Amino acid sequence: xxxxxxxxxxxxxxxxxxxxxxxxxxxxxxxxxxxxxxxxxxxxxxxxxxxxxxxxxxxxxxxxxxxxxxxxxxxxxxxxxxxxxxxxxxxxxxxxxxxxxxxxxxxxxxxx
Numbered sequence: 001x002x003x004x005x006x007x008x009x010x011x012x013x014x015x016x017x018x019x020x021x022x023x024x025x026x027x028x029x030x031x032x033x034x035x036x037x038x039x040x041x042x043x044x045x046x047x048x049x050x051x052x053x054x055x056x057x058x059x060x061x062x063x064x065x066x067x068x069x070x071x072x073x074x075x076x077x078x079x080x081x082x083x084x085x086x087x088x089x090x091x092x093x094x095x096x097x098x099x100x101x102x103x104x105x106x107x108x109x110x111x112x
Contacts, residue, residue: 035086035108042085043068043101046078060102086112 040058047054052069064070070078079095082104088111098104 032105032109035112036105038085039082039101039105039108042081043078046074046081050074058101060105061100063100064098082108 043058047068050070054068062068064075064078075098076095079090079098083090086108090107094107098107
């Protein structure tokens with residue numbers, strides 16, 4: 001009898017657990033410098049993983065095909081890495097139009 005009372009009383013007074021405030025999106029939207037720095041980090045990491053040696057430091061005018069020596073598959077992998085990091089989707093038309101890093105940065109700044 002006492003066990004039933006204890007069970008019933010805990011059910012009535014048990015407060016539901018509050019859900020943690022979780023936002024699944026990252027917000028790099030506040031500053032263009034953050035977008036630029038994050039993109040440079042992604043590109044540096046990607047180029048290092050591919051074993052590509054850059055003659056100079058990264059700059060916005062570097063062409064993806066010529067300066068970074070990325071073929072079409074590498075370009076797709078880079079776009080996927082950018083999509084995952086910034087948690088957005090880049091459509092095919094936009095990704096095909098990217099020729100240099102400044103175009104990617106402009107696109108990301110417009111989307112954020």
